[in-house]
Amino acid sequence: MRRPRASALAVVLITTAATLLTAAPPAAAAGATLTVNVAQPFRPVTHAASGGLYGLAENSRPADSTLLPIKVNSLTQPAPGVGQRPNGQPPGGDALLIAPQATRVGAGQFIRMPDIYPDFPYRWVSWDDWLAKVTTMVNARLSATNVSNVIGWELWNEPDYTWNTAAAGNFNDAWVRTFRAVRALDPSTPIVGPSTATYNRSWMQSFLTRARDTGTLPEIICWHELVNPDRIASDLADYRNLESSLGISPRRVSINEYAAPAEVDVPGRIASYVAKLERGRVESAHRAFWYEYGTMNGLVVNNNQPTGAWWLYKWYGDMAGNMVATTPGSQTGLDGFASYDGTRKIVNVVFGNEAGTNTVNLTGLGALGSNVRVTLLSTPSNGRFTAVTTPTTVSTGTRTVSGGQLSVSVPNMSATSAYQLVVEPASGVPAYQRRYEAENASVFRAERLSGTSASGGGYVGRIDNSGTPRTDSYVDFVVNVPTARSYTMTIGYANGTGATATQGLAYNSGAWTTVSYPPTAGWGQFGSTISTAVTLRAGYNVIRLAKGSPFFAGGTGYAELDYIELI
Secondary structure (H helix, E strand, O other): OOOOOHHHHHHHHHHHHHHHHHHOOOOOOOOOOEEEEEEEEEEEEEOOEEEEHHHHOOOOOOOOOHHHOOOOOEEEEOOOOOOOOHHHHOOOHHHHHHHHHHHHOOOEEEEHHHEEEOOOOOOOOOHHHHHHHHHHHHHHHHOOOOOOOOOEOOOOHHHHHOOOHHHHHHHHHHHHHHHHHHHHHHHOOEEEEEEOOHHHHHHHHHHHHHHHHOOOOOEEEOOOOOOHHHHHHHHHHHHHHHHHOOOOOEEEEEEEEEEEEOOOOHHHHHHHHHHHHOOOOOOEEEEEOOOOOOOOOOOOEOOEEEOHHHHHHHHHOOOOOOOEEEOOOOOOOOOEEEEEEOOEEEEEEEOOOOOOOEEEEEOHHHOOOOOOEEEEEEEEEOOOOOOOOEEEEEEEEEEEEEEEEEEEEEEEEOOOOOOEEEEEEEOOOOOOOEEEEEHEEEEOOOEEEEOOHHHEEEEEEEEOOOOOOOOEEEEEEEEEEOOOOOEEEEEEEEEOOOOOOOEEEOOOOOOOOOEEOOOOOOOOOEEEEEEEEEOOOEEEEEEEEEOOEEEEEOEEEEEEEEEEEEE
16 A cells, blocks of 8 residues: 655655556557457456555445446455554455455455554554564454455565655664464465565565475465566566476465555556456456555445446456456556457457557457357546546448458557457357356356366366365355346256255345256266256346355355356
């Protein structure tokens, strides 16, 4: 977190970002090309970069209706008993107070522990004070027995900028001491760090070496990318090389703050960030917080009105199936990210960060047939205080695919706007998404796995924890249906135990029922289904399948989830 007027470093960030966006367009300002290979999936759609630092505030701000369409992956929220006053605002966003809303929209959250302090940069008091605060925060979370969406403790924030070495000693030693204090109380919740303001190899090497040697490595490695998305690929590659050289097993990576103040509300620039974060296969990424609580970092104005940047995340939220390879002509201009939903044969491309007339080349379109409908939309950079009620339709029409390839020219692009290109069979697609892959859902304390017999090539397995909300395994499907009625929900699954297994089923925080999974041929061998009825409201709903969950005593045996289908 930064307060833009609070530090020289923040001023540098603002100045640098403003220069990026007010200078001339990128060097390849006309004639740039983005290549999309629909036949080259590289991971399931998880909406990894649809997250926010301090994205939610108490009293359901912003409204659920603005959060469900963007498929919020995860959040970083202040610690219980938050004292932090960003930009002079009263403390807000307490992780335990916003947990019910985050749960309603399927989002996990990291708890940022130093936000117990009121000031930024944090003002160190003493070790006795800090360790007492750690105990208070962890015990508050452990006492919140109905909170199940906490996915990590972030022990400190930007220690390369905020840590007071003179008063508190070396940060690497402090990390070990704090890590052990948290683990003494909570042995199971993942720990997140070091959460540096920038990626620095020598700093990271020193930290990792000390953490490795003391058995205090974080489960989730984290740092911030706040100025230049073009650094993301090299920083991630360097980290992986460093990790390997130190004999450390691969860690999950979160970039839990991205985009500078002058970038965060600019859809074209954000398209470049998301593209690079997806290609880097980060587990999660959160929009940086620069201004007001309760707006999902500028995506929403007046609690329930979308801004221009919201539409980019809505297009991202509409993605299903697998992310597919995108290749920009250069690292500094036109870029984008794309998905392919094989169940509906829809290609969804989101791109921007370039001016002029540019081209999107698509390959691997053979499954869509020889005639396709191509729709091009745009969303403007109107800032965080201007509502954009709908994106602009640039063009729509039918095109011919030749050899599985199609080239789409995009004229008169603005470098600050974002664009969506949707390609689908000209014969039409189902009126609404019926199949939802488990690997695309919000997965808590289970694992996304791949399998040749699984629908879409992926499934969720190792749903094998139960007992407390801190260790319960469940999967939340955010679904969107056209009318309020009873739907038949078919569940694709595998159960290799040889005996019937059970899980809990609930939707929209309603009553629990139990679903039973008869034994199948074996683990990871799909094709078996069961069906049940669910009564859904028109629009967005959240369906949970759980081995254990608050208000559900727990399932029996084990089952792997392939998909749900609503008809």
